[in-house]
Amino acid sequence: AQSVTQLGSHVSVSEGALVLLRCNYSSSVPPYLFWYVQYPNQGLQLLLKYTSAATLVKGINGFEAEFKKSETSFHLTKPSAHMSDAAEYFCAVSDYGSGNTGKLIFGQGTTLQVKP
């Protein structure tokens, strides 16, 4: 079975500081990995995805993530936090091989607070 663990339910950074949100996954097959962002009272928006191509994935709003198979990790980073980055971030895993439904398994989520 697949699973996702996000270390740290709350992360607080100062504006302009590095953002690092941690995600570790467990999967018996090559995973597809995703980061979604949820702003207050809104749905989930895809930030970026890893689908077995380049291990360093760039997404929207200056975010990027690196797939490290040896560490079973897919941490999300942004060099310089902006106030507008304050939101809930979810890491998710799925497998899209033949016969699989492509459902997403989400981590617990990390709330990012950005202080002025």
Added chain:
Amino acid sequence: EPEVTQTPSHQVTQMGQEVILRCVPISNHLYFYWYRQILGQKVEFLVSFYNNEISEKSEIFDDQFSVERPDGSNFTLKIRSTKLEDSAMYFCASRRRGGTSGNNEQFFGPGTRLTVL
């Protein structure tokens, strides 16, 4: 830009009542999903739907739940007899195609907040 829409945005109901949550997926998408998020908890998979039938369902998706695609556009989630613990945000999602294609992003709707009293 096409998007997934959901109605209503908020639904308040009495325990034991039936509710139907509606979703309009993106028009050329083939795979449809329902997820729920209980307040303060993670997003959980409920059910996936493809080719007019359920392709997978979670343990949460018991006999009280059903899904339907009654026409070419709507995708509904019905809860026959709501319980207090059904209170949650329900998200619909759709995906264009399967396999190992790079076009495997799920697009989420804004959600329906269901409150069961």
